[in-house]
Amino acid sequence: MSLQKNPVVRSLLPRVGVGVLILDHRRRALLTLRNLPPEAGSWSIVGGKLEYLETLQDCAVREALEEVGVAISIEGLLCVTDHLLPHESQHWVSPAYLGRVTRGRAKNCEPPKTREVRWFPLNQLPPNLTMTARNAINAYTLQFPGVAE
Numbered sequence: 001m002s003l004q005k006n007p008v009v010r011s012l013l014p015r016v017g018v019g020v021l022i023l024d025h026r027r028r029a030l031l032t033l034r035n036l037p038p039e040a041g042s043w044s045i046v047g048g049k050l051e052y053l054e055t056l057q058d059c060a061v062r063e064a065l066e067e068v069g070v071a072i073s074i075e076g077l078l079c080v081t082d083h084l085l086p087h088e089s090q091h092w093v094s095p096a097y098l099g100r101v102t103r104g105r106a107k108n109c110e111p112p113k114t115r116e117v118r119w120f121p122l123n124q125l126p127p128n129l130t131m132t133a134r135n136a137i138n139a140y141t142l143q144f145p146g147v148a149e
Helices: 007-012 056-068 131-143
Strands: 015-023 028-034 046-049 071-085 090-103 114-121
Touching: 015 056, 015 071, 015 131, 028 056, 046 056, 046 090, 056 071, 056 090, 056 114, 071 131, 090 131
Parallel strands: 015 090
Antiparallel strands: 015 028, 015 046, 028 114, 071 090
C-alpha cells in the first residue's frame, strides 16, 4: 500500500484550507463561530478545504456562498498561515483573501458546522479568534492602517 493510500498517513498530511476575510461597507468583518475542529468554539473567517483542481480564489468564492450565502469579489491575498495544531492532529496551509459582498445577505447556511454568523467592527472583535482569523485581520490592518479605529 502506498503512503498516499494509507488512511493513517493520509490524515497526517498537510491540507490546504482557503479563507476569506469578508468586510462590509462599514468595514465590519463577517465571522463564523465554529462547531467543529480545527479550533472548535472559536470565531473564524469564512473558509474551507480546497478541492481537487480548484483555484485558491475559486475556493474562497465557493466557501462564502456555501457557508454564509453571499457572493463575493476577491480584492487580494492578505496572508498565508502555517496553521499547525498538533494537539488536534491538524496541519493546514491556509491562504486568506480579502473579499467584499457583491450579492446576498449573510446567514448561517451550515448549522452543523457553524454555531453563529455575525458582523463585528474591527475594533470590537471577540477574544477567541482562530489563528487564521487573527492572522488575516492583522494582515488587513497592517496593509490598511487606521481602519480599526
